Amino acid sequence: MSELFTDQWMKNFMEQWNAEPELSGALEQIGFSSVIGYGFEGDDQPKGVLTVESGKAVAAGAYDGETLNWDIRCSEGQWQKWIGKPPGMMGLGMAFTSGKMKFKVGDYGAMIKDPRMAGPFIKSFSVMAKA
Numbered sequence: 001m002s003e004l005f006t007d008q009w010m011k012n013f014m015e016q017w018n019a020e021p022e023l024s025g026a027l028e029q030i031g032f033s034s035v036i037g038y039g040f041e042g043d044d045q046p047k048g049v050l051t052v053e054s055g056k057a058v059a060a061g062a063y064d065g066e067t068l069n070w071d072i073r074c075s076e077g078q079w080q081k082w083i084g085k086p087p088g089m090m091g092l093g094m095a096f097t098s099g100k101m102k103f104k105v106g107d108y109g110a111m112i113k114d115p116r117m118a119g120p121f122i123k124s125f126s127v128m129a130k131a
Helices: 007-019 021-029 076-084 089-098 108-113 115-128
Strands: 034-040 048-053 056-062 070-074 101-105
Touching: 007 021, 007 048, 007 056, 007 115, 021 056, 021 115, 070 076, 076 115, 089 101, 089 108, 089 115, 108 115
Parallel strands: 034 070
Antiparallel strands: 034 048, 048 056, 070 101
């Protein structure tokens, strides 16, 4: 596996995102569009960014100052753990409440309460494993 959230890793993630109907297809049904940053806790800015329009990833790469709708941070070890064994709803909830996952931008509470968004969010971790 290449280094997480690098330009090439994000481009691979975009391809896998679009190939997964439980992710891109489910988000397309609700018209989900966002710019999502991914990175490590303690860093000033995210490392990678994914732009999603109507469920489909349309751009991906190293973060370059884009305005984010979501900015998700964890330790590198936590990201690796979840990529190796994707979390369920309870695991994500525990990670958020314990501070292992932080949303610098975005409303985790609103997202996790909406099953149309929560299911695809959980699915994104297994898609990361393919990037």
